[in-house]
Amino acid sequence: MKLYLVTALISFGALSSTYAALIRHQADIVPRADGSACKLPSVRGVDLSLGFGSRPGCLTSVGTLNGFMFFVDFPDKPATETPQSLYDFFLPAAADWYKTSSYGKLALNVTMDSTRFYRMPTRSDRYGWDRVDGDVMQKYLQDAIDVYLKEKGSLPTTEVLYVVATRQATAINISPTFMADVRSRGGVTVAKRAVTVGYDAYAAWGYKLLNHETGHTMCLPDLYPSQGRVGLYVGGWDMMGLISGHSPDYFAWSKWKIGWISDSQIGCVTEKGSTNHTLVPLEAISSPNEIKAVVYRKNDTTALVAELRTTEGVNTGSCANGILLYTVSANTGSARGPIKVIDANPGSGGCKGEELNDAVLSLGKKASFTIPGWNVAVTVLSQDNSTYSIRMDVS
Numbered sequence: 001m002k003l004y005l006v007t008a009l010i011s012f013g014a015l016s017s018t019y020a021a022l023i024r025h026q027a028d029i030v031p032r033a034d035g036s037a038c039k040l041p042s043v044r045g046v047d048l049s050l051g052f053g054s055r056p057g058c059l060t061s062v063g064t065l066n067g068f069m070f071f072v073d074f075p076d077k078p079a080t081e082t083p084q085s086l087y088d089f090f091l092p093a094a095a096d097w098y099k100t101s102s103y104g105k106l107a108l109n110v111t112m113d114s115t116r117f118y119r120m121p122t123r124s125d126r127y128g129w130d131r132v133d134g135d136v137m138q139k140y141l142q143d144a145i146d147v148y149l150k151e152k153g154s155l156p157t158t159e160v161l162y163v164v165a166t167r168q169a170t171a172i173n174i175s176p177t178f179m180a181d182v183r184s185r186g187g188v189t190v191a192k193r194a195v196t197v198g199y200d201a202y203a204a205w206g207y208k209l210l211n212h213e214t215g216h217t218m219c220l221p222d223l224y225p226s227q228g229r230v231g232l233y234v235g236g237w238d239m240m241g242l243i244s245g246h247s248p249d250y251f252a253w254s255k256w257k258i259g260w261i262s263d264s265q266i267g268c269v270t271e272k273g274s275t276n277h278t279l280v281p282l283e284a285i286s287s288p289n290e291i292k293a294v295v296y297r298k299n300d301t302t303a304l305v306a307e308l309r310t311t312e313g314v315n316t317g318s319c320a321n322g323i324l325l326y327t328v329s330a331n332t333g334s335a336r337g338p339i340k341v342i343d344a345n346p347g348s349g350g351c352k353g354e355e356l357n358d359a360v361l362s363l364g365k366k367a368s369f370t371i372p373g374w375n376v377a378v379t380v381l382s383q384d385n386s387t388y389s390i391r392m393d394v395s
C-alpha cells in the first residue's frame with residue numbers, strides 16, 4: 001500500500017407539516033450551484049493533492065490504461081508456481097473491479113510475459129525491503145528490467161509496469177508504486193509508473209492490491225495514516241484506505257476527480273441555507289443527472305461530502321448502508337488524512353471490526369447529524385433501496 005459543524009437539529013420522523021413546509025420553502029429560495037463550483041483547486045507541493053487542476057504525471061483514468069506484467073524470482077527463492085498462475089491471481093478480477101467501479105469508463109488492459117520467471121541477480125532478502133524507499137525500488141526495478149532485456153532483448157513500453165515477485169519471496173513483503181518514469185540503467189524509459197508486487201498481495205490483499213496501487217498511478221493518495229491504526233481516517237470505506245475494507249469503492253470525490261463522475265452528478269452547496277437533494281447509490285450506474293454526491297464547499301481547500309453507500313457494485317460486503325459523510329482537504333498530502341470519515345454513530349463499536357464502518361446516517365438508526373465544527377447538519381428525509389433524500393442545513 002505504501003507510496004513514495006452546529007445548527008438546529010430535528011429528530012428523524014418527527015417533522016411537523018409546518019416545519020416541513022418551512023424547509024421546502026427555504027430549499028426553494030437557496031440557489032443550487034453547478035457542480036463545478038464545488039471543486040477545490042489542487043494545491044501545489046501537496047503530495048497527490050485531492051484538488052482539481054492539471055494532472056501532470058497522472059495516468060489514464062478514463063479510457064484504456066495499458067500495463068505490462070512480468071514475473072521475477074530470486075537466487076534464494078526460486079519460483080515453484082507458474083507465471084500464468086500469478087497472472088490469474090490478479091486478472092481479470094482487478095480489471096473487472098475497475099470496470100464496475102468506473103461505470104465502464106476505465107478498462108485496465110494488462111498484457112504479460114508468461115514464458116518464465118526472470119531471475120533477479122540478488123537474494124530477495126538483500127534488497128532492503130524492510131526500509132523500502134525510492135532508491136531501493138529503483139535498484140530493484142532496474143535489476144528486473146536489465147535481466148529482462150538481457151534475455152529478451154527488448155521490453156514493451158507501457159504506462160504501468162507490473163513486476164510481480166514469486167510467492168516464495170516473503171522478504172518482498174510490501175508492494176509499493178514507483179511514482180516516476182521507469183528507466184533501464186541505460187536510460188531507456190520503459191514505463192511511466194511501476195508497481196512492484198510482493199508477498200502482501202498473496203498473504204493479505206488478493207487481486208485488489210492492483211486496484212489500490214494502480215489508483216496511485218491515477219494520482220489518488222493513500223487514505224490510511226502513515227503512522228498509527230490503518231482505519232483511523234476512513235475505516236473500510238475506500239480501497240485507498242484499506243484494501244480489504246467492507247465497502248472498498250473509491251469515494252465519490254475521488255471518482256469525480258478522476259473523471260468517473262461528472263459535474264452534473266454533484267449537488268453543490270456553497271452558501272448558507274437549507275437544500276434538499278436526492279442521492280443515488282455510489283456503486284451503481286446511473287443517469288447523468290442523478291446525484292452521486294452532495295458537496296458543501298467551505299473554502300478554497302476544504303469541503304464536506306455526503307454520498308449514498310449500498311451493497312451494490314463492488315461493495316457487496318458492506319456492513320452498513322446509508323449516507324456517508326466525510327471531509328476533503330486539498331492541502332493535506334497522501335497518508336496525512338486528506339479524507340476523513342465523520343462518524344455519525346460514535347461509540348457504536350462499528351461493524352466488521354472497525355468503529356467507522358457504521359458511520360452512516362439512515363432512517364431507523366440515526367437520521368440526522370450535526371457535524372462538529374462545521375455549522376452543517378445533514379438529515380435523511382426519506383429512503384428506499386435505490387435513493388435517499390437528504391437535507392443539508394448550513395448556518
Ligand SMILES: [Zn+2]
Nearest residue numbers: 001002003222
Ligand atoms: Zn498506497
